[in-house]
Structure formats: structure tokens, C-alpha cells
Amino acid sequence: MLAHIHIRNFAIIDEVELELEGGLTVLTGETGAGKSILVDALGLALGDRADAAAVRHGQKRAEIALTVDVGALPAVRDWLAEQMIDEGDECLIRRVIGAEGRSRAFINGQPVPLASLRTLGEQLVDIHGQHAHQSLLRGDEQRRLLDHHGGLEALATDTAQAWQQWQADRRTLEEALGSREERDARLELLRYQVEELEALALAEGELETLETEHRRLAHAEKLAAGVQAALAALYEEEFAAQPVVARQLRQLETLAELDPALASVRDLLKDAEIQLGEAADGLRRYADDADIDPQRVQWADRRLGRIRELARKHRVEEQALHAVLPELTAELEALEALDAKLEHLEQAVERSEQAWRALAEQLSQGRQQAAKSLGGEVTALMQALGMAGGRFEVAINALAPGKARASGLDGVEFLVSANPGQPPRALSRVASGGELSRIALAIQVIAADAGSTPCMVFDEVDAGIGGGVAEIVGRKLRELGERCQVLCVTHVPQVASQGHRHLHVSKSGGRQTRTKIQRLDDTGRVEELARMLGGVEITARTRAHAEEMLGQAAQSAALRRT
Template sequence: MLNHIHIRDFAIIDKLDLDLHQGMSVLTGETGAGKSILIDALGLALGNRADSDVVRAGSKRAEITANFELADLPEAQAWLEENELDDDGQCLIRRTIAAEGRSKGFINGSPVPIQSLRALGDFLVDIHGQHEHQSLMRANAQRELVDDYAGHGKLLEQLAVACQTWRDANEEYERLRQAASDRDTRLDFLRYQVQELETLAPAQDEYLELEQEHARLANVGRLQDTAHQQVEALDENEQSSVTHLLARAVNALNGLREVDSRLGEIADNLNGALASVEDASKELRHYLDSLDADPARQNEVEARLGLFIDLARKHHVKPAELIQQFETLRHELDALLHAETRLEGLQEEIATHLAHYQALADTLSKSRRKQARALAKQVSAHMQELGMPGGQFDIVLHARDQATPSAVGMEKIEFVVSANPGQGLKALSKVASGGELSRISLAIQVVLANNVRIPTLIFDEVDVGIGGGVAEIVGNRLRSLADNRQVLCVTHLPQVAAQAHHHLHVSKTLGKGHTGTSIQHLEETARGQEIARMLGGVEITEQTLAHAKEMLSKAAS
């Protein structure tokens, strides 16, 4: 849901901050006041094309910021996370257009390409009345609407799994088939490499252990000298060894325990240190006994290390990684040796997966044709109510150009329409009248009211060319849509405006040398006066005010 929009230096808007709410909101005002400017600004924030002439005269840049609530929009949240633009559930979209024509986009403070604004906007807002940011113009959205109406969710999940399973098997088959073309050459090379590594027979962590052993053997003399010196310092010199000095200190302090008991604890600590030194001295002696120069073993270790290094250089890996390289090559060799058998098995698997996919796709196609007819019938019926008597809506299913499996089925879906009797059916995107397009969109949204994908719907020009009872029906349908989503409508008809939960009044302000636009939330009294103005024009009578109050009361009941 759109919570807030901030606009600065856009068209005739100097600065505007507007909070928006759940339910149906209408924008009304005098002709030329700029009712559609808010919609235009939001369209730019969502990635519509921008010209430098949208920048307010005398300003450096125009800026539009829109804040959205994403609590019930997992698809938008997933898109933000996938593109590393998520920020603790926030969704702040910002667009700037410089006076010289440069344009920048930001999502949660991070700069992004303008197409990213458009991609995220597809989850957030549907603007009915202009082709550029209306989801109904997109083939994928038309297909999704039919599938949502028909309840195809589980079937589509099964179809997507079947399609991916077929693709995985097919891709593996192609890899193996390609590999078979140079199989013999690759087999000879792999056999040679694997044989070399089998001769080496590297063990896990062997190279690191050999390095440690080599370091010990190469420095055995230095190790012996150092160990011997420390044994002598710890224990062997009767006058100055550590054990002799500690023992003498312990005896001296023990002799004074009766004089001052505090010395007893110190003596005990020194006695513990003496025991530790004696243990360390014994361990050093055992270490010395284990140290023997072994030139033959040193030569063996050096030769083994040399083999590791030479083979690692040939395989372009580190010596310690040779065992992993051995396993990789052995696995590839085994796969190639059994490739022919695997290819035969894959052909059978592909045929089985394709048959399973085709069965699911056929079920989906039959259901789509049936449900498309039902949906088209309902939309056509609503078009009659919305000022298009004789209008017709239909849904055409076209076979895909390629027969290969698709995760969304084997046909493309196209919405076609005839707004007036005698006119041929044309693609929805070819409908010229903004008002007709908006009302067709409204009819579709009414039928699909329970299949909410996009939470914010904006209708501009929805009431062009209608009035009276049709206008009241349009207002009623818009209000019903707002039961489970946010609806914003630009209107000049009181019958539509009276149905809204929230009323926004757009007015033009004139200053010295400049013109501006402001938007205000209308409360009960002011709202009645605005409805009366829309009903009666310049002169507002008591009768007109009474009529306005009656319309508002009726809509609220």
C-alpha cells in the first residue's frame, strides 16, 4: 500500500507531502487545478519516461519520493532481497529529474537503473488510464489474471516442476552428447592423468604431514642442541639448575612455617612449580631420545614432496589439493566410460518427463479455455453497466511458437475487446480511449476482486463520457474494490466522489509570477461543499448542499 508521497518542484507543484490510506480515495478540483499531476508524479517514481519539462520553472530538479507498506507483499519483499535492496521491510522509492534532462532512481537509498523502479513498481501499483504503467497491457499479467481466476496455483506449481525436470534431463543429455564427440581423445587424456595420480596415491592431509616431517628431519641437530641445553638448565647443574634453586627455596620457606603461616602457602606454590619443572625435564629427555638423524628417511620425504609439487604444477592446483583433483578426474573418467549407457537412459527419462509435462499442460489448457470463457462473459456483463452498452470482452488463447515445454503452459493469453457495437475485437492495448480503457480495467478488477496481486489501484479518466446512473455504478464498483485494497481515483463526477472513504481536494494557487497546486484532505463539512460544487457549479444553493449530503449519507450506509 502507498503510505506517503513527497513531491518537490514538479510541474506546478512547489512542495507537496501527502499521506494516503487504505480504502477508496478520490481527487477532485476545478478543471486545470492539476488533479492528474499526482498520478503523473507517481508514474515517474515507478519508472515512466521523463522529460525535462516536468521540472518546475526556475528549479534545478524535480523530486518524487513514494513510501510503500510491504507487510502483505511477499513478492515485492522477495524482489528487494534478491536485488540486495531490502531494508528491514522498508520500501522507499525516489526519482529525480534534472532540468537538463538527466534522471536518477533510488530504492531504499541505493541508486538503481530506471528499469528497476519499473520492475518493483509492477508489484506495487496499477495505474488505469494510461498504457505505460498498467499491468493489464502486459501479456504475463493477462495470463496470471486468468490463472488466478481459475485457481490454477497448484497445477502451475506441478507444471513448473515437470518443466524443470524435463529441462534438467535434456541439458544433461546435451552435455553428454557433446562430450561424446571428443570422447576418445578425452578418455586417453583422463586415463593418463588418473594413472599418474594412482601411482602417487595421495592420502588425506599427507602433503601437510610430509612438510612437517621434513622440517623436523632437516633441523634435527638444532632441535637436539636446544633440547639438551634446556635439560641441563632445568635439572643437571647441581648448583644453578632450576630444580635445585626451587628445592632450596621450598626447604627454606618450610623451615619458617611455624614462625609465619603465610609462608606455607608460598612454599606450596613453589613446590607445585618444582613438580612441573621436573615433569618438563623428563619430557625433554624423552624427546631427546626420540630425535635421531635419519638421512635415508629425509631423502624419502624430500622425494615424495617433489612428486607432489611436480604433479600439482601439471594439474594447476596446490599440492595439498591433489587428492581432490584425483577424485574429480576419477569421477569424470567413470562418467565418460558409462556415457553411452547413461545417454540411452536419459533418452527414456526425457520421453517420460515430456509425457508427464504434456499431460499437465493439456489439463491446464482445457481449464484455461473453459475459465477464460466464463471470465470474459462476466467482464462483458460489467461493461454494459459501466457505460459501454454492446461492448464485448473476450480472451484468446494462442499456441506458443515453440513446442518446447514452458513453465507457464503451452499457450499465450491475450485480452481483446470491442468497446462499442459493430466494432471488431481488438487487443486491449489497442483501445484508444483512456476512459473506455479505465472502465474496462475496472470491470476486470471487479470480477477479480478476490484475486489481489497488486495492492494499489489508480483510476484516471474512468468517468470520461459518462454520467447519471452509470456514474453512480462506477463509484459503487470502485468502492467495492476498496474493500480489500487501496483505490485512488481522479474524478469530476459527484456520483463517484461521494462513494469514497477519503476525499482529496486539488486546488490551484496563484502567487506573484508563479502558479502552484495544493492538495488537502476534506472533512465532512468541506466534503459536502465540494460535492455540492461538483453538482451545481459556481452557485451553490441549499438544495444543492442537501443533495450532496444525501449522496454522502447514502454512500456511507
């Protein structure tokens, strides 16, 4: 419940402080005094968009502060606790708007985002503006009111969130599938390339070994001839190196006995003889092992050609070809793993769609029940509001396949028959301005009655009505005020007479216009009602009429309580 309102430098309001209580509080005053400005200030304090024009002329900033009793609102207390700004049974909300248009919001002294302020405000106050009947023609507003009446708002929110999750999952899947044709082509190419390279089975360092072998095989005859020539030069010819060295070594051995100075030369020749022998042995082994296999030569030719071909295909150096296979294999495995991911994404889409559909179907069932209830209650109130024989219905139309949306599976449409015997038609097509105002008021009163918001604000929703109809509207608002806190801005004396409390809004001239709000006592109420009844000149008759209206309102309220 709103306990206190403090407004400073807002529009034509210099400074106003109001202490509020439960029940129905009516606000009256002459046109332009600032009654609706008070409602606008309340909306700003609860998260409406700010405008620099809201700041009183010549001032740096406007400030609106609300004190709310949340002791009996466990859901609000829980929300405040979640935000770590719970301060007990009282909650202080403050909004500051600078002359440059920027604003700041505070809850219990802590700065908060505007979205948080709006979330809290929706739990505390429900404002029904004077142009509500215009928004009532919109399908989304009709759906919102039906959900509010049926207590389906939480389910509608869950359904919308499930829809958003489903759409997010669908987008993720579509993005993954978007390049599927390209991905499939890449997969096919990778599998072919990996198969080629696996068939080649090129090991690291193999190329150098293969090139060496290929050179040997390609020059085998030349190598054999050269080896034979070298053997001949070492052993087999008349003046071969080994026999010559052996003969000279024997001579030096004899000479070294005569002169030891030749011993070192003798030793060198000994080493040379040994090395020549080893060289000859190596040449013989090479000649014995040399096996010129034409098929091996052809195989080496083909393998080197294949290596060079694949190196060109993959645009790498021949020496780096062995590293291509691991890279392509890793890419192939990643793309193949995407198939499993796609399957997972498809399952996620299916799950999220099923979750949304289950909630949407539950919401549809709830709307069907709420439609019957709202239709019956509004129809009954229409009779009381002077629309005898009128009928109100809520049509729940299943959307065509593929047209489902975040709001569910249904389209909601308000239908009305203003006169007996006429079939119900769309609200926008059959209702006159006066009828639409009364129907809108009936819907708002009933929707507010069904809601759980602790404070209702009605801003001139009774415009265009009078007489007995206005008295019935006032009674309905008073009945509503006996269940929750209601603030009502009105120009209608029959409505004003029903208030538990009465606030009068006036403005004074001078250099700057100022708005003043005062609580009226019994005498003040009589005077204000007499003014509303009789205009500029207040007579004894209008005072008597005003006193009678107040007495009848109190008497009717007492009868309802018995």
C-alpha cells in the same frame, strides 16, 4: 498500504506531502492541475523508467519518497528480509532523479537496483492508467489480466522460467550437435590413426635401437670380413700381432733381469698381450654370434619404412612419433565421452520440456476456469454500465504444435458482443471508443478485485462516461476500496462523491507554476462537487445536488454494510 507520499521538484510540483489512509481516496481538480502527475510520480517511485524531463525546471534533482505499511503483508516482509533490508512494519521507498537523467533508488535507506524497486512495487501498488483500454487490445495484456484475475501470476512466472530453462538446455544441445558431422568424421579418423599407431606399437627409444640393428644387418658381410681380417692380423698371419708381442715380451723379460730399467716396458707389453687376447676373444665371439638373417633384414627395412611413413603422416620427427599415440588416444577418449555428454544433454532437454509442459498444462486448466469466471463477471458489470444485452467472453485457443512459448500452450483473446443477438468478436473489431472504455473499466475493476495487491490506483479510467453509469462505476470503486486501498483520479462527480476521502489538486501561477494538494472537509467536498457539476458558476442548486450525491453515497455504503 501507502501511508505517506512526499514529492519534491517533480514536474510542476514544488513540494507536496500527503498522508493517506485506507478506503477510496479520490483526487479531483481542473485539467492541467497535476492530478495525473501525482500518479506518474508514484509510478517512478515504484520503478518506472526515469526521464530528466521529470525534474522541475531549474532544479538539480527530483525526489519521491513513499512510506508503506507492510505489517499485514507477510510476503513483502519475507522479500525484504531476503534482501536484508527489512526494517519492521514500515518500509521507506525513495527515488532520486537527477537533472541529467540518472536516478538512484533506495529501500529503507539502502541503495538498490531498479529491478529490485520494480519487484517490490509490483507487490505493493497496481496502477491502472487512463490509456489502459488501448493496451487492452494487445494479446499479451489480455493474457496478463486473465492470469491476474485467476490468481495465476505465480504459476505463469514458473511456466515462463521453465520455458527459459528448456530453451537454454535446447541451445546447449544444439551447440553440441551443431558440429556433429565434423565430430563424427574426426572420430572416424582418430580411431583409424590410433589403430595404426597401436599396431605399430612403437616404444620410446626403440627407433635408435632399430636403426642400429638395421645398420648392422645391412653391412653384415662387410662386418664379417672385417672381423676375420682383424683376427688374422692378431693371430693367424705369419707376423700377427699377438705372436710378435709374445716373442718380444719373452726377450724383454730376460733383458729386464739384466737391467731393471726395462721392467716398465716389459709390463706394458704384458698388458698389451692380455688386451690383444681379449680383443681376439671378442672378435671370435662376434663372428660366432653373427647371424645374417635375410628375413630380419627385410623386417627392419619394413618397420623403419612404416615409422618414417607415419611420422610424415602426422607431421612429426621420427624420434617424436612414439608421443603421438597418447595425444590421439586422449582426444579420442574426449570425443567418445562427448557421446555420453550428448545423451545427458538430451535427457536434460527432455526433463526440462516435461517440467515446462506440466506447468503449462496446469496453467491452461487454470485459464479455462478463470476465463469462465472473468467472462461472467465482466458481462454482469457491462449490464450495469449501460450495455444491456452485451456479452463478454474469453477465448482460450490452443497454439499449434511448435508454436508453444514462454506464456504457455494457449493464446488468449477477449471477445465481446456489444448488442443482443450478435456473436462475440475480437474486442478490437467490435467495440466503439465509449464501449471500449466501459469494458476496460469493468475488466480492471474485476481484475483488481481479484488481486492481492494492497493498493490500487486508477488514473481517469472513468473518462467518457457519466450519469447513472458513472454512479455505478463510483460504487464499484468504493466497494473495492472497502477491501483494499484505492486512489482514483477522476473528472466525474458521480465517482468523486463515492470517495471515503477527497483530495483536491490545484495549481497557482506566478513566475513558476506550482501544484498544491489539500484534503477537503465536508464543506470543501460540497464545493468541489458543485464545481464539477456546474462549471465556473456555483449555484445553490448545484450545491444542493452535490450534498444530495454525497448523502446518497453514504446511504448506499451503509446499506451494503448491513
